[in-house]
Amino acid sequence: MLSSPTVRTSLIFLAIALVGLLFADIAITASNPWRDLGNFFLGVITPNFFSSEGLMTALLRTVAFAFVGVALGSICGFLLSLVYRFLPVRIFCAFIRAIHELFWALIFLQFFGFHPLTGVLAIAIPYAGIFAKVYSEILDEVDPEPARLLPPGAGVIATFLYTRIPDCWVQLRTYTAYRLECGLRSSAILGFVGLPTLGFYLESSFSQGLYSDAGAMLILFYVLIATIPLWVKPRLLPVYILGAPFFLGEGLPIVWGNVERFFTQDIIPSPLRGGEGLAGLLPWLNDLMINEALPGIWNTVVLTQIALVATGILTLLAFPLISNHFGGPVRRTSGHVFLVIARSTPEYILAYILLQLWGPSMLPAVVALALHNAGIIGHLIGRQTNGIRLRPDAPTGFNRYSWELVPRVYRSFLAFLFYRWEIIMRETAILGILGIYTLGFYVDSAIQNIRFDRAMVLILITALLNIGIDALGRFIRRKLALQTMPTC
Amino acid sequence: MSGFDFSGLTASFSGERVIGPLSLRVESGEQVALVGKSGAGKSTLIRLIHERVNRNASLVPQELGLVNALPVFHNVFMGQLDRHAIWYSTITLIRPFARNRAEVSGLLKTLGMSEKIWMPAASLSGGQRQRVAIARALYRNAPILLADEPISALDGPMAHMVMELLKERFSTSVIALHDVDMALKYCTRIVGIQDGQVALDERSDRLTSADIMSLY
Numbered sequence: 001m002l003s004s005p006t007v008r009t010s011l012i013f014l015a016i017a018l019v020g021l022l023f024a025d026i027a028i029t030a031s032n033p034w035r036d037l038g039n040f041f042l043g044v045i046t047p048n049f050f051s052s053e054g055l056m057t058a059l060l061r062t063v064a065f066a067f068v069g070v071a072l073g074s075i076c077g078f079l080l081s082l083v084y085r086f087l088p089v090r091i092f093c094a095f096i097r098a099i100h101e102l103f104w105a106l107i108f109l110q111f112f113g114f115h116p117l118t119g120v121l122a123i124a125i126p127y128a129g130i131f132a133k134v135y136s137e138i139l140d141e142v143d144p145e146p147a148r149l150l151p152p153g154a155g156v157i158a159t160f161l162y163t164r165i166p167d168c169w170v171q172l173r174t175y176t177a178y179r180l181e182c183g184l185r186s187s188a189i190l191g192f193v194g195l196p197t198l199g200f201y202l203e204s205s206f207s208q209g210l211y212s213d214a215g216a217m218l219i220l221f222y223v224l225i226a227t228i229p230l231w232v233k234p235r236l237l238p239v240y241i242l243g244a245p246f247f248l249g250e251g252l253p254i255v256w257g258n259v260e261r262f263f264t265q266d267i268i269p270s271p272l273r274g275g276e277g278l279a280g281l282l283p284w285l286n287d288l289m290i291n292e293a294l295p296g297i298w299n300t301v302v303l304t305q306i307a308l309v310a311t312g313i314l315t316l317l318a319f320p321l322i323s324n325h326f327g328g329p330v331r332r333t334s335g336h337v338f339l340v341i342a343r344s345t346p347e348y349i350l351a352y353i354l355l356q357l358w359g360p361s362m363l364p365a366v367v368a369l370a371l372h373n374a375g376i377i378g379h380l381i382g383r384q385t386n387g388i389r390l391r392p393d394a395p396t397g398f399n400r401y402s403w404e405l406v407p408r409v410y411r412s413f414l415a416f417l418f419y420r421w422e423i424i425m426r427e428t429a430i431l432g433i434l435g436i437y438t439l440g441f442y443v444d445s446a447i448q449n450i451r452f453d454r455a456m457v458l459i460l461i462t463a464l465l466n467i468g469i470d471a472l473g474r475f476i477r478r479k480l481a482l483q484t485m486p487t488c
Numbered sequence: 489m490s491g492f493d494f495s496g497l498t499a500s501f502s503g504e505r506v507i508g509p510l511s512l513r514v515e516s517g518e519q520v521a522l523v524g525k526s527g528a529g530k531s532t533l534i535r536l537i538h539e540r541v542n543r544n545a546s547l548v549p550q551e552l553g554l555v556n557a558l559p560v561f562h563n564v565f566m567g568q569l570d571r572h573a574i575w576y577s578t579i580t581l582i583r584p585f586a587r588n589r590a591e592v593s594g595l596l597k598t599l600g601m602s603e604k605i606w607m608p609a610a611s612l613s614g615g616q617r618q619r620v621a622i623a624r625a626l627y628r629n630a631p632i633l634l635a636d637e638p639i640s641a642l643d644g645p646m647a648h649m650v651m652e653l654l655k656e657r658f659s660t661s662v663i664a665l666h667d668v669d670m671a672l673k674y675c676t677r678i679v680g681i682q683d684g685q686v687a688l689d690e691r692s693d694r695l696t697s698a699d700i701m702s703l704y
Contacts, residue, residue: 146554149553151568151569151628151630154566154569155569157578158578159569162569163566166557166562169557170557
């Protein structure tokens with residue numbers, strides 16, 4: 001067993017996470033966490049849908065921002081995917097998708113203010129980078145033979161339309177629909193930085209202890225996501241996409257002077273702005289690195305590694321819940337409900353709720369990341385086990401789990417896990433905004449202190465860290481010969 | 489100009505020579521059958537000729553090269569994609585013009601599958617897929633036909649009908665066939681390939697199937 005590279009890699013990651021635990025700040029600091037948790041669950045089962053008229057507006061805005069952002073992102077991403085083979089395009093896309101939607105929102109807030117454009121671009125820009133990558137992977141999978149058979153002179157566009165698009169149309173559509181669901185989650189959490197979506201109302205209900213209002217909001221959000229197949233129909237899409245821009249709300253007008261000031265003054269490192277030149281820049285950078293960037297990087301990496309392993313363990317525990325190799329229909333139905341809730345709740349909202357209940361430490365973040373990601377991977381792996389046909393005399397119970405199923409799905413399990421590594425890190429960084437000392441914390445405090453130059457450098461460092469983890473994840477997946485579909 | 493005269497045809501896969509160097513001259517009006525054991529290099533030779541004539545040929549490759557998600561109509565229509573403006577092709581993708589519909593439907597009728605015209609290629613049987621690739625080659629109507637085992641998945645009467653049709657529509661052709669009797673019946677010249685070389689080259693009326701069997 002130990003000689004198997006997949007097992008060895010898993011053990012190395014487990015060891016890293018255990019060492020990380022020694023350094024991590026894992027604690028429940030709230031005075032009465034279980035009572036708060038109880039109150040919260042009481043709120044969820046006694047939802048109050050009628051407390052504020054803002055709820056429906058928030059829901060509408062959430063949908064509108066998601067549609068406009070994802071539509072814009074998918075169009076730009078599609079165009080980028082056509083030229084994705086060029087290295088500068090790849091680097092550009094890797095860079096824009098390495099920066100989290102909330103960071104983009106924080107940047108745009110500084111110069112567009114609370115204008116709808118802030119929310120739209122915050123979704124559209126990183127999504128364009130993701131779409132470009134995945135669309136180009138899907139397009140590359142298409143059989144090249146039909147294109148070679150066309151008469152010479154058929155033209156690039158006709159060749160593309162006839163021989164590339166039709167065979168991957170279903171995959172493009174499926175992936176875009178999946179991204180729309182992600183877009184709804186992104187749109188909801190944009191409320192946490194002040195845009196008029198669900199997160200905004202969730203935060204205000206929570207801070208006033210109105211758990212029934214918060215519960216109503218969460219339930220509506222799950223219903224919204226679970227019913228996507230019912231209300232997102234191909235025929236209705238043009239209506240939604242053309243209509244959505246009118247439901248983004250007015251926001252506040254853009255002050256163009258702010259835009260100009262942001263680019264010409266705010267983001268210029270202060271020593272350069274103050275005329276100290278390069279001599280002043282080095283101590284400035286040094287100070288930034290030692291006091292903010294390095295602690296931020298350290299905490300981000302430690303938290304990411306713990307959350308990654310926690311996700312893995314929880315996934316292995318959770319996938320039997322929906323696998324039809326075990327138990328009866330009652331357990332499977334509740335398993336499905338649990339996994340749907342876990343994966344539909346944005347990790348940011350989960351972390352926010354747990355942080356309110358348990359007090360600030362890395363624990364809420366780890367639990368939130370593990371729940372959300374294990375919900376996603378557990379669902380995929382559980383579905384995969386349903387396709388496995390076992391011999392009639394296969395063992396049952398725990399032996400079936402450990403001898404028949406886990407060995408069969410372990411490689412795809414690892415593939416999904418390493419695929420989500422970079423996503424977990426991106427989220428870890430952003431959770432800093434909630435008060436955990438990851439990179440997002442330092443970005444957020446720099447912005448609070450109106451030191452945008454420092455914030456920009458920190459966001460840049462976060463992006464590079466994500467790109468590095470993405471590359472490392474791909475390297476490990478290649479080394480272990482693991483393959484995944486991009487839809488994860 | 490539908491004939492050709494190529495010399496020095498070679499092909500290698502991972503450093504191993506599979507074809508040639510060989511020369512092949514085909515006159516306009518000749519219908520050549522390539523025969524030989526599987527793995528002798530027939531498919532590679534067809535591909536080489538296709539490249540050498542600058543893809544200006546109606547090709548039926550062994551793997552057919554259909555776009556599975558598109559209906560039969562569009563797979564056939566692709567044979568003439570070079571003759572239409574981009575706006576025309578794009579509209580055709582959504583809603584074909586009556587003129588093209590009539591042309592393609594006529595072709596499919598001769599091949600006995602006109603009722604399949606709007607079925608996606610993915611839902612067809614092996615023999616039907618092969619006939620779609622043949623229809624595409626016929627619709628393309630290039631001066632020369634290059635076909636690699638075009639009747640391998642067709643049953644007796646249908647195979648004869650298709651060979652008859654190909655003979656009638658293409659005055660010049662190079663067709664790889666493993667069925668020796670078919671080759672003798674429908675082609676004017678037999679070229680036998682063995683180990684990447686021409687091992688036999690004779691007019692078919694001077695050969696019997698026994699002469700060819702020595703290649704196998």
